[in-house]
Amino acid sequence: MIISALLILIIPLIISLPFWLPNLVIQLRMSIFTKVNGEEGIQVPGKEIKASEFKKIYANKSLKGRSKGANLSNLFWYWLAPGPEMHQEHIEEWDNYKEIAAVTKNILSISNEETEQLWSKYESTIFSQKNIKTWKVIRLRDFLMPISTSFFYELVFGEECTEEEKKIILKHSNNVVNSLKGCALRHMAKRNKLTELLMEKLEKGDFKHHFPKEYTTEQKALFLQGVFFTTAIVQMTDALTHMLLVLARHPEVQKKLNNSNTDKRYYDNVISETLRLYPLFGIAHRIATDDIQIDENRSIAKGSVVCFNYPEYHKIGFKNPDKFIPERWETITKREANYIPFGIGANRACPASHMSLIIMEKMLSNGIQKFGFSSSVEHTRSLPNRGACIIISKEHSFSNTIEKILLAFLKTRDYWETLRTSIIQLVYGFIMVLHAKDLKLADNYYKKPQNGNTISPAVVSKS
Ligand code: HEM
Numbered sequence: 001m002i003i004s005a006l007l008i009l010i011i012p013l014i015i016s017l018p019f020w021l022p023n024l025v026i027q028l029r030m031s032i033f034t035k036v037n038g039e040e041g042i043q044v045p046g047k048e049i050k051a052s053e054f055k056k057i058y059a060n061k062s063l064k065g066r067s068k069g070a071n072l073s074n075l076f077w078y079w080l081a082p083g084p085e086m087h088q089e090h091i092e093e094w095d096n097y098k099e100i101a102a103v104t105k106n107i108l109s110i111s112n113e114e115t116e117q118l119w120s121k122y123e124s125t126i127f128s129q130k131n132i133k134t135w136k137v138i139r140l141r142d143f144l145m146p147i148s149t150s151f152f153y154e155l156v157f158g159e160e161c162t163e164e165e166k167k168i169i170l171k172h173s174n175n176v177v178n179s180l181k182g183c184a185l186r187h188m189a190k191r192n193k194l195t196e197l198l199m200e201k202l203e204k205g206d207f208k209h210h211f212p213k214e215y216t217t218e219q220k221a222l223f224l225q226g227v228f229f230t231t232a233i234v235q236m237t238d239a240l241t242h243m244l245l246v247l248a249r250h251p252e253v254q255k256k257l258n259n260s261n262t263d264k265r266y267y268d269n270v271i272s273e274t275l276r277l278y279p280l281f282g283i284a285h286r287i288a289t290d291d292i293q294i295d296e297n298r299s300i301a302k303g304s305v306v307c308f309n310y311p312e313y314h315k316i317g318f319k320n321p322d323k324f325i326p327e328r329w330e331t332i333t334k335r336e337a338n339y340i341p342f343g344i345g346a347n348r349a350c351p352a353s354h355m356s357l358i359i360m361e362k363m364l365s366n367g368i369q370k371f372g373f374s375s376s377v378e379h380t381r382s383l384p385n386r387g388a389c390i391i392i393s394k395e396h397s398f399s400n401t402i403e404k405i406l407l408a409f410l411k412t413r414d415y416w417e418t419l420r421t422s423i424i425q426l427v428y429g430f431i432m433v434l435h436a437k438d439l440k441l442a443d444n445y446y447k448k449p450q451n452g453n454t455i456s457p458a459v460v461s462k463s
Contacts (some may be wrong), residue, residue: 041072041285041305044313048298049306051316051338057294058286058308059346065287066092066348068446070305071437072285077445078436079180080230081188082195083222085445089231089348099212104227104351106209107156115358120366122150127367134396137406140241140387141177145170148236151359152228157206168197172225173233179432180234181382182425186432194229195221232352235280239356240363241387242278243271246324248373248389253326257368269326271360272334275341277324278381279310284343311381313338370394376407377414384421385414 044058045051057063067073067090077084084090088100110118125131126147149169153161161169171187172194178184198221201207211220247254253270256262285307292300300306315321317338318328342353350356367373375389390406392398 041070041307042300044306044308045316046309049294051313053294054308054313054338055340055344057292057300057306058340058344060292061346062288062290062292062302063286063300063306063347064093064289066090067287067442068092069287069303070285070442072283072305072307073442074440075433075436077441078186078432078439079176080226081186081441082191083219083226084441086219086222087226087231088223088351089227090442096213100223101351103209103211103223107228108352108355110155110355112358115355116362118154119147119151119359119362122147123363123366127370129370129393129395132371132391132393135390135392135398135402135406137410138389138391139385140244140389141237141383142386143391144240144244145173145233145237148233148240149173149229152232152236156224156228157201158208159206165197168193169229169233173230173237176230177234177238179428181384182429182432183384183421185428186435191225194225198224198229235352236356236359238280238383239275239360241383242379243274243360243364244367244373245375245377245379245383245387245389246270246274246278247368248375249379250324251374253324254368254372257364265330266326267361267364269329270364271357272329272339272341273324273326274360276314276318276339277322278379279314279341281310281343282381283307283309286347310340313340372398374403374407376411378418384425385417388414 042048044054049057067077067084073090076090080087080090086100088097088104091097091100126143146166149166150161153165153169168190171190175184175187175190179186195218199217202217202220202224207220207224215223247257247270256266257270285305288300288302288304288306291302294300315338342356343349370393372392372394373389374392375387377385377388388410390403390410392403
C-alpha cells in the first residue's frame, strides 16, 4: 500500500522533471555565479538605464575599458585561454589594439564574390546529394562546424587544411564552445595542441599577412587562435545553426522562402529575425574609464562595469517579442529598432559583420533550394542540443509517417537530454567559475608590469 502510494507520487515527479528542473537549475546556476563572483555591474537595460538609452550609453567614449577591473573578465579570459591577452575582443585600446585590429581587418578584406565562392566550395562538400541521399538526423552545430573551420583556415592561410589539422582545430573550438555553455570542462591539452600547430605554420612562413609590430611567434599564434580559430568558427557556426534550426521549426517560413514569387528581401528579414531572437552575445560588458554624466540626476562612476544585455534589449519594443516573425521587418527599420546583432559601431563592433551576413545569405538560399529541415527540439540561445534536426533531400519523397516518428524521437530524446545537460551545466559551471576565480587570469595579467606599450609574453593563460 505504502509502496503504491510512493510510486504514485514519484513516477509523475520523475516524468515531469524536464519541465521544471532545467529552469530551477538555471536559477540556481545564476545565484551561484552571483554569489561566487559578487554582484557586479550596472545592467542595461535596467533600473538605472532604460532601453531608449542603450545605444547612446554603449557608444559613450568613456565606456572603453574592456577587461581590466571587472570580475567578469576573469571568467571570459578563463574560457578563452590560452591567449586572451592577444584576443582583439578582450584587449584594452591602450594596449596593442590598433595593430591587432588592423591584422584582422586585413585578413577579412576579401570581396563578396570571393567570400561566396570560398564558402560554397566547402558548403557543397557537406550539403550535397552525395552526403545526404534521402534524409539524416543531424546536430546542426556538429554538421556545420567543419565547413566554418575549412573556410576560415583557407581565409587565414590561403590553402586548404588537411584532415589532421581540421581535427585539431575542431577539438579546440568544440571545447571552447562547450565550456562556454557549461557543457564541458576546459581541456587545455586540446587547446595547446592548436597553438603548437599554428606556431608551426607561422614558422614555416605559411601566414602571408603582415603584422605591423614585432610579436613573438607564440603571440601571433595566439592572436590567430583567438580571433579566427575560436571566435570566427564558433560565431559563424552558431549563427548558421540558429538560422537553420529556426527554419526547421517553422515550415511555413521555409515554404515562403521556396516560393519563387517571394521578395528577396524576405531572406534578409529571416536573417534579421534570427539574430534578433537568438543574438550570439548574451552580455557584453564595458568598464567606465571616466565618470559619465547621463543627466542631472544620474551618472556612472569611473571604474563601474556596465553590462549590456542583448537578448533583453532585442525584446523591448517588439510585438510578441518571443515569436519568430520575419514579416515584422517589413514595417520597421533596423536602425530605429532595438537591434544591434553586431554591436555598436562607435564601440568596437564586430569586424566580420559584412562577411557573416554574406555567408548567412548564401547558406540560406543554397540550403533551402536543395534540402528541407524539420525539428521538434527546444530552441534556446545556448543550443545545448546542438541544433538537432532532420535534413531531408528534396530529390526524394519523404513520408509523413516517417517524419512524425522521427520528430517524436527527437522530442523525447531532447526532453531527457535537456535534463541531463542542465545538471551537467550546473556542476561544470560551478567548477569553472571557482577555477576562474582562483586563477584570476585578467587580474593577474593587469597586475604585471606591462612592457611599455607592448603586450607581455603570453604566459599567464596557459593554466
Ligand atoms: C553572425 C556572426 C557574428 C555575430 C552575430 C557577431 C557578433 C559580435 C558582436 C555583438 C560583437 C561586439 C561585442 C562587444 O561589443 O563587446 C562582436 C565583436 C567581435 N567579433 Fe563578431 N560576430 C559574428 C561573427 C564574427 C566572425 C566570423 C568573426 C571573425 C573574425 C568575428 C570577430 C569579432 C571580433 C574580433 C570582435 C571584437 C571587436 C573589437 O573589440 O574590436 N565575429 N561580434
